Amino acid sequence: MFDLVIKDAEIFDGTGSAPVRGDLGVTAGKIAAIAQHGGSKLGAAKETVKADGLALAPGIIDGHTHYDAQITWDPFVDPSPALGVTTAILGNCGFTIAPCRPQDRDLTMRHLTHVEGMSLDALRAGIRWEFESFPQYLDMLTRLGVGPNVACFSGHSSVRTWVMGEEATERTATDDEIAKMVTLVREGMAAGAVGFATSTAEAHNGEGGTPMPSRLADDRELRALVRAMGDSGRGVYMLTKGSKTSIPYLEELAIEARRPVVIAALFHSNTNPTAAFTTLDQVNAARSRGHQLVAQTSCCPLSMDFTFKSPYLFESMESWKPAMAAHGDEALKKVYRDPSWRTAVRREIEAARGRLVFNGEWDKLFIVEAAKPENRKLEGATLAQLATAAGQEPLDFILDFALSENLDTQFVAQLLHNDEKAVGRILADPNTHISLSDAGAHLTFFCDAGFGLHLMGHWSRDLGVLDLPQAVHRLTGQPAKLFGLNGRGLLREGYAADLMLFDPKTVARGPKRRAHDLPSGAARLTTSAVGLHGVWINGTKTADEKGFCIDRTARPGEVLRSFSA
Numbered sequence: 001m002f003d004l005v006i007k008d009a010e011i012f013d014g015t016g017s018a019p020v021r022g023d024l025g026v027t028a029g030k031i032a033a034i035a036q037h038g039g040s041k042l043g044a045a046k047e048t049v050k051a052d053g054l055a056l057a058p059g060i061i062d063g064h065t066h067y068d069a070q071i072t073w074d075p076f077v078d079p080s081p082a083l084g085v086t087t088a089i090l091g092n093c094g095f096t097i098a099p100c101r102p103q104d105r106d107l108t109m110r111h112l113t114h115v116e117g118m119s120l121d122a123l124r125a126g127i128r129w130e131f132e133s134f135p136q137y138l139d140m141l142t143r144l145g146v147g148p149n150v151a152c153f154s155g156h157s158s159v160r161t162w163v164m165g166e167e168a169t170e171r172t173a174t175d176d177e178i179a180k181m182v183t184l185v186r187e188g189m190a191a192g193a194v195g196f197a198t199s200t201a202e203a204h205n206g207e208g209g210t211p212m213p214s215r216l217a218d219d220r221e222l223r224a225l226v227r228a229m230g231d232s233g234r235g236v237y238m239l240t241k242g243s244k245t246s247i248p249y250l251e252e253l254a255i256e257a258r259r260p261v262v263i264a265a266l267f268h269s270n271t272n273p274t275a276a277f278t279t280l281d282q283v284n285a286a287r288s289r290g291h292q293l294v295a296q297t298s299c300c301p302l303s304m305d306f307t308f309k310s311p312y313l314f315e316s317m318e319s320w321k322p323a324m325a326a327h328g329d330e331a332l333k334k335v336y337r338d339p340s341w342r343t344a345v346r347r348e349i350e351a352a353r354g355r356l357v358f359n360g361e362w363d364k365l366f367i368v369e370a371a372k373p374e375n376r377k378l379e380g381a382t383l384a385q386l387a388t389a390a391g392q393e394p395l396d397f398i399l400d401f402a403l404s405e406n407l408d409t410q411f412v413a414q415l416l417h418n419d420e421k422a423v424g425r426i427l428a429d430p431n432t433h434i435s436l437s438d439a440g441a442h443l444t445f446f447c448d449a450g451f452g453l454h455l456m457g458h459w460s461r462d463l464g465v466l467d468l469p470q471a472v473h474r475l476t477g478q479p480a481k482l483f484g485l486n487g488r489g490l491l492r493e494g495y496a497a498d499l500m501l502f503d504p505k506t507v508a509r510g511p512k513r514r515a516h517d518l519p520s521g522a523a524r525l526t527t528s529a530v531g532l533h534g535v536w537i538n539g540t541k542t543a544d545e546k547g548f549c550i551d552r553t554a555r556p557g558e559v560l561r562s563f564s565a
């Protein structure tokens with residue numbers, strides 16, 4: 001007798017091949033049998049779900065999340081499983097919370113607040129610090145239990161802070177310190193890390209605009225740590241790439257470590273439209289030489305909601321440093337009012353055309369929510385329009401406007417990845433890794449946790465950029481292979497019953513909305529699924545068409561700690 005039989009589904013098995021109509025039986029959390037129509041029938045089951053031709057596929061694997069902190073207070077990492085995600089990879093960019101000594105906890109949280117836009121109050125109120133080392137962190141997750149399956153990277157910035165303390169954000173490491181970091185990475189791999197993650201990206205700054213620790217690593221350190229991971233014979237080296245780590249350099253690391261290198265973040269920019277394709281060509285050239293470089297991209301336009309209290313999109317600029325160093329709103333306002341500072345910002349935007357996060361596309365920057373009732377009529381207008389109407393420079397206009405509303409105006413900037421023809425070409429490349437939801441981070445800026453539903457609905461059904469079997473493959477079988485997730489990512493007998501049942505005619509991610517439900521009441525953006533009829537994690541039904549349907553004291557997920565080579 002099966003625990004569950006899903007009858008009469010279009011079964012997309014995750015390999016990219018055409019669907020077959022049939023029934024799927026689950027026993028003890030695993031796929032026990034798949035019967036094609038016309039063949040033998042499955043026997044009795046404790047529970048039967050009539051799919052009536054809906055699509056049944058493996059659950060989505062989200063390769064780029066930042067749930068490291070949230071998972072300690074919210075094992076279900078809301079909202080991802082309600083959006084079809086059954087496995088989440090944590091610790092991307094190396095911004096982990098383990099290892100962490102008690103005296104470094106506040107520093108670590110303050111960094112995350114900045115680099116990943118997490119609320120400091122939420123982190124302080126929420127994180128369970130029942131660990132110091134990385135193995136203890138994995139043990140804690142295992143002991144407390146998790147909603148979806150999770151796999152965790154050993155994170156460079158945490159490793160560096162453990163060894164160097166506050167100096168991790170100030171200088172290169174000594175040989176002795178590198179040796180200590182190597183030991184920690186080895187220990188992490190032995191304990192069950194999915195790989196080693198770092199960031200060299202100039203946009204990644206911690207508190208007060210100081211670079212995140214990993215950005216201070218020199219060539220010796222990076223090579224030593226990636227090699228330490230590779231020595232385990234397993235693992236993926238993941239980085240968010242800055243200008244100092246070229247693709248040829250990363251190819252060298254892939255050769256040395258004999259492991260895949262996942263390179264984030266491949267975004268298309270209208271102000272530098274060929275850059276993404278140059279990178280992609282370089283990555284594919286390396287692949288043709290037998291070196292496993294993988295470009296990680298997104299299927300969502302990168303837009304950010306922000307206020308001038310924390311305008312992440314400007315913070316990679318040199319000229320923004322005085323604003324980042326300002327303590328408190330009044331000091332910040334003083335910087336914003338300073339004409340010479342404004343001139344420096346304007347000059348940098350002009351000079352750097354195309355290389356910043358925000359590149360002066362004022363026609364793609366909108367007022368979402370004005371603070372004063374009399375300004376509500378301006379909601380939805382672009383800053384280009386408003387500045388022209390006011391006869392002002394856009395930068396002057398936006399700063400004056402924000403100042404007049406006590407910095408409470410909500411803006412949204414459509415930053416990158418919004419040329420659908422160009423993005424379609426990137427997604428159609430069968431070797432790009434479609435991920436980058438950044439779920440768990442930038443909670444007030446955007447919510448792309450539903451990226452998988454968006455790929456299947458928007459890009460596959462609506463635009464035909466890739467067919468549905470391929471779209472499913474890119475979200476399931478492909479990342480499972482990349483990360484070495486044993487027995488997941490495909491619908492096969494003996495594989496984990498990580499499943500999603502959906503309607504290809506309607507599947508989509510819903511509109512974003514603001515919720516105030518983080519620890520300490522902090523706000524975040526969230527979204528619901530459309531056309532998703534069921535999500536099962538290791539055979540346990542977790543979500544239905546209305547969202548989470550599971551008793552949240554249940555813990556169906558597994559902390560994944562062994563991976564195939």
Ligand SMILES: [Zn+2]
Nearest residue numbers: 066092093438
């Ligand atoms: Zn990230």
